[in-house]
Amino acid sequence: MSSQTQKTILLDHGSGGLASQELISSLFLKHLGNKVLSALEDSAVMENQPGRLAFTTDSYVVDPIFFPGGDIGTLAVHGTINDLAMRGARPLCLSLGLILEEGLPLADLERIIISIKDASQGSGVPIVTGDTKVVPRGKADKIFINTSGIGLVADGLEISATRAQAGDKIILSGSMGDHGITIMTRRAGIALAGDLRSDSMALHAMVQKLLAGLPEGTIHTLRDPTRGGVATSLCEIAGSSGLMIEIEEAHIPVRAEVRAACEILGLDPLYLANEGKCLTLVAPEIADQALALMQACPEGAEAAIIGTATSGNPGRVVLKTTIGGTRVVTPLHGAPLPRIC
């Protein structure tokens, strides 16, 4: 690829002709190739396996495309895997659709494809089918990615927001806001001291350990608090389950760097996106066991019980503040914007 480092994506690369084939073989198959993908058939055929199918799709348009802790490629793999994991599914395979802007440096594309390879291999979930289109310069922003994922849900396993029950303990798998604040400060060119980095990671392995280690039916809800943050996800769970959710500010893990950046920019970490965290609602009697299982995984090392679901005011989320006051938590409205003073 060294000869291509100065090169950029041309409209020809999406034409379906020789340039497309060259891109597929020298870049995509070189890094992502496996038995199914490398067959280059029109669709991937997977072996039938027991269980029910989970199917999800997500598009990734992040700006900047590279950021500390990951890039658009890692997000595209982890995000879709996590959406499967949040229903208790074991992810089987992913599709990869790329929309490239004419003029994208090939070196940037290769860097992203290598990230996708690392994320896919690291999670054990192969890319089995893909597509690439190139649009004229200015018609897209560098690179847009869509990934869809198929997973298998064991028979009898039902995990959903509607299954949350009064008394459930709410576990957050680690610190919140890392991804959102990293992207926001990078996008705005705001240089802050401290190690701000995205938390982009796949959570399915931790979820499988929880499912294997806890009595059947005790994990009621899993939700990854991506855009809209922990606040919005909790509001969705409260709304779907008809329960009230009470959380304690002092128990919610937030890294010092993230808190400091939020203080400076006038943002609330409860509303910042996460890309490697999950909210887990579990039966109270196994909450400590679930917490210990999560903390034993690298993905959940900083997990904490942050609150409880109750039968109080249905659909409402209430935060007990560090000073002992309370306030209502509402879903995010619009994008979080830094404030004037």
Next chain:
Amino acid sequence: MKYVDEFRDPELTAQLLQELEAATTKPFRVMEVCGTHTMAIFRSGLRALLPPAIELISGPGCPVCVTSASHIDAFLQMAELPGTHLAVFGDLFRVPGSNGTTLAHARARGAKIDVVYSSMDGLDLARQNPTEQVIFPGIGFETTTPGIAATILAARQQKIDNFMVFSTHKTMLPPLMALLGDPALGIDGLLCPGHVSSIIGAAAYQPLAEENHLACVVGGFEPTDILQALILMARQISEGRAEVENAYTRAVTWEGNPRARAMVETIFEPVDMEWRGLGTIKGSGLAIRKEYAGFDAQSRLSITVPESKEPPGCLCGQILKGITTPPACPLFGRRCTPASPVGPCMVSSEGTCSAWFNYGNDSH
């Protein structure tokens, strides 16, 4: 986090709440002038913990909220001129003008608008795009004005002539004098804005305290800062005193910041200014002086500011005056929400309506 956690200490908070309870010998009404105070009181949950004898009224101190619809219309007008590029504070982005259009709508229609964190980012934008006219809509009080003045000075020094400011800058004291002179409001104490005070100094409130017999206390923005200010205020009110006291000594001095004020004076001169909901208040605004007219978007682009039309039914004006609270507005939480705000107090994250909507507590 250092310098923050100390001021949110639960034990200290509990202790100060007890002190405040003891100092409050009769009911009193406090106006918290600053939007950051309003938000801090809600967000920290302090509102639900205060003695019921203390009534908190939000004042006209949210810079986005008091920006008149006509000024938003002027910003929209500039955004749609060919060759212009607006650099705006984030919370200005979704404020509706007189026909409900926002800068967010203008951007969707093709106008070039960037959200920036500081006016200096606007200057960078001008440097990077020499063929564009980069305009910074200047909003805000004494806290933001020195930064804007410094940016204009830097633009002149660096000979960047495609950077302009449309000044709707305002000063805090004239509206307070106008509002608090009205005895119908029945305010006993003023929680003076910490950030503004760091520039104008605590001494600036002396005429307010004397002429209106008001207990004026400058307060910081952490829960214990606010409690300390309220304790001083409760003691004044109990003892019938009306003085200026400073409970935010780590940031505010008696004299303020004369250097910042001098910089503002170099660039700006007082003018009459229209405030959303309060009308035009004499000498309450700042216009760019003739010597710096090259950086004045209003004169350079010949922008006429149309007359303001407030959205029908919106009570932001009364809310900004402290006459009413958001739940009394028929639009609040129904037609007017943070997702689709009608009035400016719902748009800004520091706005009174937004604070009530986002953090409103059943107990109050």
